[in-house]
Amino acid sequence: MPELHGVGVGRGTATGPVLRMAEPLGEPDSSPLQGDAASAKASVGEALAAVAADLGKRGQAAGGDAQAVLEAQALMAQDPSILDDVHRQIDEGTNPERAVFTAFKSFQDVLAGMGGYMGERAADLGDVAQRIIAQLRGVHAxxxxxxxxxxxxxxRDLAPADTALLDLDKVLALVTRDGGPTSHTAILARAKGITAIVGVSSADELSDGQVVIVDxxxxxxxxDPTDEQVAEAEKKRAERLAAADAPLTAGALADGTAVPLLANLGSPKDAANAVELGAEGVGLFRTEFLFLDSPYAPDVATQKASYKALLEAFPGKKVVVRALDAGADKPLPFLTDSGEENPALGRRGLRALRHHPEILRDQLTALAEADAETEADLWVMAPMVADVEETxxxxxxAKELGIKTAGVMAEVPSVALLAEQVIAAADFVSIGTNDLTQYTMAADRMLGTVASYQDPWHPAVLRLVAQLGAAGATAHKGVGICGEAASDPMLAVVLVGLGATTLSMTPAALADVRAELKNHTLDQAKALAAAAVAAPSAAAAREAVARASAAS
Incomplete structure (x- = not known):
């Protein structure tokens, strides 16, 4: 039967009838203002407040990464500069809907032109405008x-507010026309354990009520699957659910080769869920949550309290903490430069910290003090490292300030090209596949127009991983994976075949990755890795690995 293809998120299978998401509201007309300006301004103010409140409630209900995204959208709805523009237009005789549309569109265009994190926010701003206009019209957004x-x-795609609050009792699976493996939709779907396929270019061909299987x-x-195909899909789904309910075991290949499965966390409050899902430790703890909502860097005592709460959740287990990764998609007024034309290539990560060494010293001091009072095995790494000198x-x-195990992130291709020297200077290396892909492919990871390039399956990216894996093996030092790539079960096997010694991922992906690893020996993983590296493209690498896996 006909099949449509895209990038799968996870290993889930679902079958059921299609229900299409409505297209966005049409552009408001330019008819003149009816009534007085004061009433129109009041109605806009009420609409903005209602939308901000709704987004805030959605964020509280969603929690986790989704809450931060939705709270950012709520702030957009109350941006005073946008409201001033709306008021100005109303005073000039523009109707409220058109004024909202034009004001938000102007800001969208500015953000889109900036690219990077700000470019991604342009789409979120568009979603906020749609919700406000719907409120003014008295219709559902x-x-x-x-x-x-x-x-x-x-x-076509989902706004963060929609993805975050999908009713998993009703939404069996998600299929989007747009988006790539690192899009907001893919990341949030993976974090919530939603069966999804993104980037299905022919998704518009699907119609309401049409029965499909999403694999x-x-x-x-x-x-339009046959009864036999539906039955097979249901069997696969049942087997996956049974595997997820099985007793938790340590990550390992079929031949017993240990592959510790760790969690990517953004806050200490996420630790309990990670432990419940079988995380054997933490492979990436993002410390930015302590800094993003503050006009200045938190002091040592404040930081220490948060780090201690995290470490106490993992006694005796490895916890890898990333030093503050500011800049690019996470600008901070007290640390990063403003007005950079391309902040992803500017002063970010360790570059920014070296420019303000007191912030780095305070963070390392807080981590060392928290480590001294807990029983976890603390490892600390620097982001955005480019060479041996920075390592x-x-x-x-870090050693001077009391950190026992210090390493670096491999996100810049130069680190892979200098792998032997970098690994000789560090205790370990952790590969951030999101940024490594971005810089290898010269494709902004937050820019939808180049999402097709942002694929960690690309052989160019995998060859860099292989160089780091080989250098780590020679030096007998760990080479972990902490990007989104580790959440893809089959790619996780390939990464182990390339030399990765640990895998860190969103906790919801742990069960699928654990199950997939058990299907392959180390020799088989190496053979799959060789097939992927020899392919000419990301799509070809996926296909080559699928064929080789089926044949083994």
Missing amino acids: PGVPESDTPFILVA AAAGAVVT EYFVSL
Whole structure:
């Protein structure tokens, strides 16, 4: 039967009828203002407040990464500069809907032109404008349709507010026309354990009520399946659920080769869920949450309290903490430069910290003090490291301030090209596949127009991973993976075949990755890795590995 193809998120399988998401509201007309300006301004103010409140409630309900995204959207709805523009237009005789549309569109264009994190925010700003206009019209905002029965949701793409609060009792799976493996939709779907396929270019061909099978492992949407195909899909789904309910075991390959499975966390409050899902430790703890909402860097005592809470959740286990990674998509007024034309290539990560060494010293001091009072095995790494000199600087400073195990992140291709020297200077290396892919492919990871390039399956990226893996093996030092790539079960096997010694991922992906690892020996993983590296493209690498896996 006909199949549509895209990038699968996870290993889930689902079958059911399609329900399409409504297209965005049409552009408001330019008819003149009816009534007085004061009333129009008041109605806009009420609409903005209602939307901000709704987004805030959605964030509270969603929690985790989704809460931060939705709270940022709520702030957009109350941006005073946008409101001033709306008021100005109303005073000039523009109707409220058009004024809102124009004001938000102007800001969208500015953000889109900036690219990077700000470019991604342009799409979120558009979603906020849609919600405000819907409020003014007295209609439901475009979003996930309601249904009394479960369905497969098909959409051009989803706003963060929609993805965060999907009713998993009703939404069996998600299929989007746009987006790539590191898009907001893919990341949030992976974090919530939603069966999904993104980047299905032919998704518009699907119609309401049409029965389909969504096979994320194969990245395929099977249209109008036979009864036998449906039965097979249901069997696969049952087997996956049974595997997820099985007793938790340590990550390992079929031949017993240990592959510790760690969690990526953004706050100490996420630790309990990670432990419950079988995390054997933490492979990436993002410390930015302490800094993003503050006009200045928190003091040592404040930082120490948070780090201690994290470490106490993992007694005797490895916890890898990333030093503050500011800049690019996470600008901080007290640390990073403003007005950079391309902040992803500017003063970010360790570069920014070296420019303000007191902030780095305070953070390392707080981590060392928290480590001294807890029983976890603390490892600390520097972000955005480019060469050996930067490696030596960070490791030396960390050791001076009491950090026992200090390493660096491999996100810049130059680190892979200098792998032997970098690994000689560090205690370990952790590969951030999101940024490594971005810089290898010269494709902004937050820019939707180049999402197709932002694929960690690309052989160019995998060859850099292989160089780091080989250098780590020679030096007998750990080479971990802490980017989104580790959440892809089959890619996780390939990464182990390339020399990765640990895998860190969103906790919801742990079960699928653990199950997939058990299907392959180390020799088989190496053979799959060789097939992927020899391929000419990301898509070809996926196909080559799928064929080799089926044949083994």
